[in-house]
Amino acid sequence: MAKNLLRELISGDWRDPDTGEIVTLPVREILIEPGLTQNTGELLEKHRAEKFLLVCDETTYEIQGRAIEGSIKKKGWQVAVKIFPSDAEPTAENAERIKIKKHAANAEMIIASGSGTINDLCKYSSFFLKIPYVVFATAPSMNGYASANASIKIGRYKKSIPAHMPAAIYLDLDILAGAPARLIKSGVGDLLCRMTAQADWLVSHLVLGSEYKTAPFVLLEENERQLHELAPELLNGNLEAMRILAEGLILSGIGMYITGSSAPASQGEHLIAHYMEMLHPELPKTFHGEQIGVTTLTMQDIQETLLKTKISVGDYVVDEERILLKLGTEIGMQAVRQARAKAEKYENMQAREKMNDEWKSISGKILPLLAGKEKIYDTLKKIGAATTPGDLGWSRHYPHASANAFLLRDRFTFLDIVHVMRG
Ligand SMILES: [Zn+2]
Numbered sequence: 001m002a003k004n005l006l007r008e009l010i011s012g013d014w015r016d017p018d019t020g021e022i023v024t025l026p027v028r029e030i031l032i033e034p035g036l037t038q039n040t041g042e043l044l045e046k047h048r049a050e051k052f053l054l055v056c057d058e059t060t061y062e063i064q065g066r067a068i069e070g071s072i073k074k075k076g077w078q079v080a081v082k083i084f085p086s087d088a089e090p091t092a093e094n095a096e097r098i099k100i101k102k103h104a105a106n107a108e109m110i111i112a113s114g115s116g117t118i119n120d121l122c123k124y125s126s127f128f129l130k131i132p133y134v135v136f137a138t139a140p141s142m143n144g145y146a147s148a149n150a151s152i153k154i155g156r157y158k159k160s161i162p163a164h165m166p167a168a169i170y171l172d173l174d175i176l177a178g179a180p181a182r183l184i185k186s187g188v189g190d191l192l193c194r195m196t197a198q199a200d201w202l203v204s205h206l207v208l209g210s211e212y213k214t215a216p217f218v219l220l221e222e223n224e225r226q227l228h229e230l231a232p233e234l235l236n237g238n239l240e241a242m243r244i245l246a247e248g249l250i251l252s253g254i255g256m257y258i259t260g261s262s263a264p265a266s267q268g269e270h271l272i273a274h275y276m277e278m279l280h281p282e283l284p285k286t287f288h289g290e291q292i293g294v295t296t297l298t299m300q301d302i303q304e305t306l307l308k309t310k311i312s313v314g315d316y317v318v319d320e321e322r323i324l325l326k327l328g329t330e331i332g333m334q335a336v337r338q339a340r341a342k343a344e345k346y347e348n349m350q351a352r353e354k355m356n357d358e359w360k361s362i363s364g365k366i367l368p369l370l371a372g373k374e375k376i377y378d379t380l381k382k383i384g385a386a387t388t389p390g391d392l393g394w395s396r397h398y399p400h401a402s403a404n405a406f407l408l409r410d411r412f413t414f415l416d417i418v419h420v421m422r423g
Helices: 002-010 037-045 058-074 092-105 116-129 173-177 181-191 194-208 215-236 239-259 268-279 288-307 320-348 351-370 374-382 398-408 414-422
Strands: 029-033 051-057 078-084 109-114 133-137 149-154 157-162 168-172
Touching: 002 029, 002 239, 029 239, 037 058, 037 133, 037 168, 051 058, 051 092, 051 116, 058 078, 058 109, 078 092, 078 116, 092 116, 092 149, 109 116, 116 133, 116 149, 133 173, 168 173, 168 239, 173 239, 181 215, 181 239, 181 288, 181 374, 194 215, 194 268, 194 288, 194 351, 194 414, 215 239, 215 374, 268 288, 268 320, 268 398, 268 414, 288 351, 288 374, 288 414, 320 351, 320 398, 351 414, 398 414
Parallel strands: 029 168, 051 078, 051 109, 109 133, 133 168
Antiparallel strands: 149 157
16 A cells, blocks of 8 residues: 555655645655666666766675666766765765765766765755765665755754755665664664654644644554564565565655655654764764664653643743753754744743643643554564663663753754743
């Protein structure tokens, strides 16, 4: 069923359930099949380019890039190759290196062979070069393939920068099934935050009147059911299970594209993870989706506890001195601005009165979203993914992160409700 969903989306036959309007995507083709890499030449024919820049890292070149390069050369086309070290980061400087190489090769299209970093770098640099890019995914590790935003590190921190969607996304199931287990688990973690993100987004809508859409969640409904069912098979090389995971990650990206924001796939659970990454870069490196699996379980607990209680909230206090002390000047100043904006909205929308008087009705609308929440823990456990802060080496700083993560963004989530309950 979900297979048809993707086809409907690409061919412009899918209607947004919120508006009734046809959704159009700038991506020409999304294929999730075994054996795609060997046929790169045929796949690229429809893009009408003959000069390519292939971007990989040392690992992805070995597992996929070399075959892509060979397949293009067989067609008699030109291909220049840029290979980054395997631990390269998605920095603005690295994006610059792609631009220089592109100019030298006079390429008409960029081909990304990789996952998070390589995809972000190519999305970002091709957007600024005003040429299309296509991505050959090497791991089902995150939901950014179909998104139009690039996550780029500028200075010390990652920023989500508006860019463009790839012209095509090729997910070769043979390659994905061979990806390291941790990257596969990471993809599951990043997808399963759907539930907590939806609850956070809906509470912000009901309390502060922010925009809310159901389309991203309608897209994922069937896929999520299948993912829970087949997840235990993911690490056995089962291609059908892998197809479901890959499809979910693509649909999640499309949900963000339709919304024009990461809101449907990134709320309180992402804020806690960002907080840990930003404030504690000294801790051992873990993958994004591994973190999100853990923080999703935390958000579920917070949400469920608050939704099942009669809450009493106060004003939205912004204690500038305390924020700067906790977060330092650089992150702190931005946090103060964002907290002030949230406080103003909270005041203007009479959010305090609304929550104190109408919580029963508000929670009645959100609580059904948490139905079957135990499945998330069960699925993460079944695939041997991290489920506790301790599994990530995060125990010591974690309580602090959940208490202060609301400061990192202008999004209003259940983490803000915990804050106003203290105020
Ligand atoms: Zn994510």
